Amino acid sequence: MRRVPFTLGLMALFMASPALSEIARIKQSSGTAFVERNAQQLKPAPGLQLLAGDRLVTGKDGRMSLTFVDNTRFAVGPNSRISVSEFQYDRTRQKGSFVTQVDRGSLAVVSGKIAKSDRDAMKVRTPNTLLGVRGTKFIIEVPE
Amino acid sequence: MAACLLLGGCATSSLVLLPDDEGHQGSVAVLEAGGKPTDAVIAQGNSRTKLGDPTPASQPLGDKGLKAQEAALLTSLPPPAKSFVLYFAQGTVTPAPESQAVLVALRSEIASRSGPQVEVTGHTDTVGSEEDNDRLSQQRAEEVLNWLAGQGIDRSLMSAVGRGERELKEPTVDNIGSATNRRVEVIVR
Numbered sequence: 472m473r474r475v476p477f478t479l480g481l482m483a484l485f486m487a488s489p490a491l492s493e494i495a496r497i498k499q500s501s502g503t504a505f506v507e508r509n510a511q512q513l514k515p516a517p518g519l520q521l522l523a524g525d526r527l528v529t530g531k532d533g534r535m536s537l538t539f540v541d542n543t544r545f546a547v548g549p550n551s552r553i554s555v556s557e558f559q560y561d562r563t564r565q566k567g568s569f570v571t572q573v574d575r576g577s578l579a580v581v582s583g584k585i586a587k588s589d590r591d592a593m594k595v596r597t598p599n600t601l602l603g604v605r606g607t608k609f610i611i612e613v614p615e
Numbered sequence: 616m617a618a619c620l621l622l623g624g625c626a627t628s629s630l631v632l633l634p635d636d637e638g639h640q641g642s643v644a645v646l647e648a649g650g651k652p653t654d655a656v657i658a659q660g661n662s663r664t665k666l667g668d669p670t671p672a673s674q675p676l677g678d679k680g681l682k683a684q685e686a687a688l689l690t691s692l693p694p695p696a697k698s699f700v701l702y703f704a705q706g707t708v709t710p711a712p713e714s715q716a717v718l719v720a721l722r723s724e725i726a727s728r729s730g731p732q733v734e735v736t737g738h739t740d741t742v743g744s745e746e747d748n749d750r751l752s753q754q755r756a757e758e759v760l761n762w763l764a765g766q767g768i769d770r771s772l773m774s775a776v777g778r779g780e781r782e783l784k785e786p787t788v789d790n791i792g793s794a795t796n797r798r799v800e801v802i803v804r
Contacts, residue, residue: 501734519730540734581636595772597666601644607642607643609633610631
């Protein structure tokens, strides 16, 4: 039932645990949706590991949901373009910094440990604002 | 559409603020609007606020509540993380009798999730230095991760973290042994 791609299989040989640079995993996706990484478009299959700098893109019928290693949860709506421009997290101390850029579309967020670790440690940028997330649940919508 | 972007947006961005799943209300600070710093804080729960103004005004969601697409978005959020605590006979990976039932529940939770992540977190009591406990708890987490892999849990789902003495389940002063604190927490996301 679980198909492990060849490259992941190779990685598993070299590491005792998943890539420590993993910041989140895709949980679900539907419709036109992909993860853009260094000009590559990756299929957002459940379990795909995300890295800082990844961009989440959906078409008019697209959706994606993901959970970060600090327990932050995202739901991406249709016609969206969202990137995680910064994600650093110390799992031992549960402190870090997290910056998300919403260029367009909609994003529901339930914030996690980074938002709790320090005032405005988690921020969201839209085309004309910079927001500091102080531990909560919200939806941000940026029209095209 | 391009003209709207050049003009800085014909339709404005908005933020819907909600209480969290435990009913607590957080807030979102508008640190900058239109490139200028602001002091505005959006703190009213169940509200919608148009962003872009230096002093944004929040409107209650009211009787109409959320828009259909907003409600759909919330439904598609992944489930919250769930935590399982395992206890072992001191210094071993022999699970305490009550941990067998926990292992069954853990397996079931992992199987029920799409794209699961499993974080095996080691905790210590306050005996020893912080640095020693960081190292010990990391080591313990790795031992238990290996044990879980031996019990059939897919290694590629798991990672090990040591939290040292930072999260005492039972508050104690420094250098007090506590079996309650010496535990491994397995978090399923």
